[in-house]
Amino acid sequence: MSDFVELQWKRNRGWPWPEDSYGLTPMYGEDGWCHSCGVPKRHQCGSLVLQHKGKTRFTGAWVPNWQFDVICLERPLADEIGRRFDVELREVAWHGGVGGGEASQIVPRRTDEPWFDHDELRASAEERHGVAGKTCPECGVWRWMPLGFGFGLPPLRLDLADQAGDVIASPEWFGDGWNAFRVLLVRRELAELIADGSPRDAKVNKVV
Numbered sequence: 001m002s003d004f005v006e007l008q009w010k011r012n013r014g015w016p017w018p019e020d021s022y023g024l025t026p027m028y029g030e031d032g033w034c035h036s037c038g039v040p041k042r043h044q045c046g047s048l049v050l051q052h053k054g055k056t057r058f059t060g061a062w063v064p065n066w067q068f069d070v071i072c073l074e075r076p077l078a079d080e081i082g083r084r085f086d087v088e089l090r091e092v093a094w095h096g097g098v099g100g101g102e103a104s105q106i107v108p109r110r111t112d113e114p115w116f117d118h119d120e121l122r123a124s125a126e127e128r129h130g131v132a133g134k135t136c137p138e139c140g141v142w143r144w145m146p147l148g149f150g151f152g153l154p155p156l157r158l159d160l161a162d163q164a165g166d167v168i169a170s171p172e173w174f175g176d177g178w179n180a181f182r183v184l185l186v187r188r189e190l191a192e193l194i195a196d197g198s199p200r201d202a203k204v205n206k207v208v
């Protein structure tokens, strides 16, 4: 039996900076992401920069707008997770140096083998969106139209018993326009810790 689950996010908190790159340039470098589709070309090498504006409170765990596969953690929670789990953590930076509390983000571990049967993915995406996806004319990456667990994703084909790391990302990219994301799975114990700490943000979903 697999002990990986999905963390389903009920809301987003905070806006990455600069807005004209959806926050991608500080995370991947100016030339480290495709300016046509928003898919990164390398492993994350810099900090997510968040803006402290409005009444947003950065407590517990949350996912910002635009970067939907970036899980942010307030400092005490990040420290505990860093001690107990096999995750790569990277500090979150704050635009203008004005912080809403120190925080880190989880950098998911990308797996190489496909998570889904691509014929099933194609059929499901076409049924929901009319088209399966498209290849970016600039970087050549294929993105499937947006799907999620319980929202059109076919059964997982990945052998979960075999996975290293506690937060893993699919090799498949999804999205439309500048929206680009991967599917994430989180080790159950870690997902429960995050959802218990931020019940208004996250809930645990069984996936298999």
Ligand SMILES: [Zn+2]
Binding pocket: 034, 035, 036, 037, 038, 039, 136, 137, 138, 139, 140, 141
């Ligand atoms: Zn592209």
